[in-house]
Every structure is written in structure tokens, then in C-alpha cells.
Amino acid sequence: MxxxxxxxxxxxxxxxxxxxxxxxxxxxxxxxxxxxxxxxxxxxxxxxxxxxxxxxxxxxxxxxxxxxxxxxxxxxxxxxxxxxxxxxxxxxxxxxxxxxxxxxxxxxxxxxxxxxxxxxxxSSENQVIVDEIFDLRSDIAKNNNRLNDILEQFKQLNNPETEKYVLQGNRSAKDLKTVAYINPKEKKSMIDVVSLPQLPDDQVYQIWADIQGKMVSLGILTEADRKLQEIPYTEDALGLSISVEPKGGSLERSNDTPVAEISLKLNE
The missing domain is CATH 1.10.10 (Arc Repressor Mutant, subunit A)
Known part of the structure; x- marks a missing residue:
């Protein structure tokens, strides 16, 4: 001392x-x-x-x-x-x-x-500890939910009823690649965005389901979606396609020539 x-x-x-x-x-x-x-x-x-x-x-x-x-x-x-x-x-x-x-x-x-x-x-130290415990519990809950989602996704991927469909881009989008996983028995659909070519700021990629010739939107695809995620399941869908649409998406597919498309075997 x-x-x-x-x-x-x-x-x-x-x-x-x-x-x-x-x-x-x-x-x-x-x-x-x-x-x-x-x-x-x-x-x-x-x-x-x-x-x-x-x-x-x-x-x-x-x-x-x-x-x-x-x-x-x-x-x-x-x-x-x-x-x-x-x-x-x-x-x-x-x-x-x-x-x-x-x-x-x-x-x-x-x-x-x-x-x-x-x-x-x-009192201040106790409040800090209480806040930290609350944040920790919140993080644990979020991680548990995320873990449950991942386990559920793996369960769907390993389900023998789940069909895998790879959508490759055509000449207009050579580097585009997405993988769709569809389970008609569980009525679950998931998509994995592998790669998306760069688009102008006023355009987006939009995925569609073909139901008896009518194109139903399943959502917009972005670079941020490069992870396995759920998309709406569509009953009796004949195929999937991806088109380039104006920013914000469209209610109807405006492009008759999609940049990627694939037929589904769900009805076979």
C-alpha cells in the first residue's frame, strides 16, 4: 500500500x-x-x-x-x-x-x-442487474424460438414427403438460383435464396405460383432473404416462377417471360 x-x-x-x-x-x-x-x-x-x-x-x-x-x-x-x-x-x-x-x-x-x-x-446496481437479466431472458427466448424454427425446418427438409425444386435463371439472369422445398402432406413451403443477380433500384424479383393458369404472388425475393424461410403454401400449384417486377411488387405478373420457372410434380 x-x-x-x-x-x-x-x-x-x-x-x-x-x-x-x-x-x-x-x-x-x-x-x-x-x-x-x-x-x-x-x-x-x-x-x-x-x-x-x-x-x-x-x-x-x-x-x-x-x-x-x-x-x-x-x-x-x-x-x-x-x-x-x-x-x-x-x-x-x-x-x-x-x-x-x-x-x-x-x-x-x-x-x-x-x-x-x-x-x-x-439501488442503481440492482436495477442494472434486473435490466441485464431481463435482456438475457429476452435473448434466450429469441434464441430458443430461432432454434425451434431451425429444428422445424430441418424436420421438413428431412421429411420424405418434401420435394426439392431448383429454380435456375435463364439468359436474363444467369446467376439466379433458388431452391424450393414443398411438402403437400404437411402443407408447408420453404425457399432458399442461393444467389440473385443485381437489379436496378426500381426493380425487384417476385416469386409466383401457377394455379390453373393464374399466377399467385408468393412474395418478393431480396439479397437479405439468403436463408431458408417459409413461403405461402398453394394448393394444386402446377409450377413456380420468378419474374422481374417494379419496386414494391405487383398484384399480377407483368412480365410474360419470367427469368426462372419450374413445373411441380405435386399432382402426379
């Missing part, structure tokens, strides 16, 4: 306060006097405490009534003559008691403030 840490530890021990009111043991007094004489910082704090205690003692002192002495002397003169004497200065014992009371008040105030600060800090 370095010097600064020793001084801080000493000042936090309240030995100076005990020393001022004469409550230290012999060994404690020797230790206090050593610190006062050795370290100017301690001496300065000691002198400041002395000044504060003396001021507090003077403020808290109860002043005797102005006529109290005269009244006592008059009462005594009725029986035996006395020679008036100058009032003595307050005894050191009274002064020490006043200082002790002031020290006790200061210690109580300091302890109350310290406990208040500690309680506030503890």
Missing part, C-alpha cells in the same frame, strides 16, 4: 474524530499523533476538524440568562455577606462535552449521507 492509500485509509478510520473527543486508546493516540506530525495532509484535516468543532461548540452552547449571577448573589446576601467574584470561564470539561456532542452530530450526519449514497448506488 502506497502513502496516499495509507493516508486515505487512516482518514476513513474516524480515528481523528475519536482523538479530538479523547476517546482513543493509548496506541491509537500514538498512531494519530504520528500521522499528524508526519503527513501535512492529515495535519490540515485535523486543524479543520478542530476549527469546525470549536465553532459548533460555540453555536450549540446554551447562554445563561444575563441576570442569573446577580440573582444568585442577591439571594446569598440575604443570609451572609459575600464578596462578588468574577464569573469563571467555562470549564474545559464542559467544552469537551460540547465538542463530543458536535462530533457525534457530525458523525451521524456523515454516516447518514454515506448510507444514503450507498443505498442509492445499490
Amino acid at each position: 502506497n502513502v496516499n492509500e495509507q493516508i486515505t485509509t487512516f482518514l476513513n478510520s474516524n480515528l481523528l474524530d475519536k482523538y479530538l473527543i479523547g476517546q482513543t486508546t493509548t496506541s491509537e493516540s500514538v498512531e494519530v499523533e504520528h500521522y499528524i506530525n508526519t503527513y501535512p495532509e492529515v495535519k490540515k484535516v485535523y486543524e479543520q476538524l478542530q476549527d469546525k468543532l470549536e465553532l459548533s461548540a460555540q453555536i450549540n452552547a446554551v447562554k445563561a440568562p444575563e441576570n442569573a449571577l446577580d440573582n444568585i448573589l442577591n439571594a446569598l446576601e440575604e443570609e451572609t455577606p459575600v464578596i462578588p467574584m468574577q464569573p469563571k470561564k467555562p470549564r474545559k470539561k464542559w467544552f469537551s462535552l460540547a465538542i463530543a456532542a458536535s462530533v457525534a452530530a457530525l458523525l451521524f450526519a456523515s454516516s447518514s449521507a454515506y448510507l444514503y449514497v450507498q443505498n442509492s448506488n445499490l
Whole structure:
């Protein structure tokens, strides 16, 4: 422990306060006097405490009534003559008691403030821990849901009833590739976007299902969709196709020549 840490530890021990009111043991007094004489910082704090205690003692002192002495002397003169004497200065014992009371008040105030600060800090720390636990539980719940979704997807992929369809792009989109997984028994459809060629900002890729010659939209495909995800299942679909549509998608397929298409074997 370095010097600064020793001084801080000493000042936090309240030995100076005990020393001022004469409550230290012999060994404690020797230790206090050593610190006062050795370290100017301690001496300065000691002198400041002395000044504060003396001021507090003077403020808290109860002043005797102005006529109290005269009244006592008059009462005594009725029986035996006395020679008036100058009032003595307050005894050191009274002064020490006043200082002790002031020290006790200061210690109580300091302890109350310290406990208040500690309680506030503890409340803040507890709130932080509660928030972290809440966030952790939320993350765990999200991860569990995500894990359940992945397990469900793998279950569908490994289901013998699930058919796999690869949609390759034509000359207009040579690098386009998506894989569709359809299970007519479970009525589940999923798609895996493997690659999508870059399009102008005002165009998007849209996937369609062919139901008796009517094209039904299954959603818009983007680069962000490069993961296995569910798409609406369509009963009696004859095929799937992907077309280039205006940004935001279309209610009807506007391009009669899709960039990728495939027939389904669900009705065979």
C-alpha cells in the first residue's frame, strides 16, 4: 500500500474524530499523533476538524440568562455577606462535552449521507442487474424460438414427403438460383435464396405460383432473404416462377417471360 492509500485509509478510520473527543486508546493516540506530525495532509484535516468543532461548540452552547449571577448573589446576601467574584470561564470539561456532542452530530450526519449514497448506488446496481437479466431472458427466448424454427425446418427438409425444386435463371439472369422445398402432406413451403443477380433500384424479383393458369404472388425475393424461410403454401400449384417486377411488387405478373420457372410434380 502506497502513502496516499495509507493516508486515505487512516482518514476513513474516524480515528481523528475519536482523538479530538479523547476517546482513543493509548496506541491509537500514538498512531494519530504520528500521522499528524508526519503527513501535512492529515495535519490540515485535523486543524479543520478542530476549527469546525470549536465553532459548533460555540453555536450549540446554551447562554445563561444575563441576570442569573446577580440573582444568585442577591439571594446569598440575604443570609451572609459575600464578596462578588468574577464569573469563571467555562470549564474545559464542559467544552469537551460540547465538542463530543458536535462530533457525534457530525458523525451521524456523515454516516447518514454515506448510507444514503450507498443505498442509492445499490439501488442503481440492482436495477442494472434486473435490466441485464431481463435482456438475457429476452435473448434466450429469441434464441430458443430461432432454434425451434431451425429444428422445424430441418424436420421438413428431412421429411420424405418434401420435394426439392431448383429454380435456375435463364439468359436474363444467369446467376439466379433458388431452391424450393414443398411438402403437400404437411402443407408447408420453404425457399432458399442461393444467389440473385443485381437489379436496378426500381426493380425487384417476385416469386409466383401457377394455379390453373393464374399466377399467385408468393412474395418478393431480396439479397437479405439468403436463408431458408417459409413461403405461402398453394394448393394444386402446377409450377413456380420468378419474374422481374417494379419496386414494391405487383398484384399480377407483368412480365410474360419470367427469368426462372419450374413445373411441380405435386399432382402426379
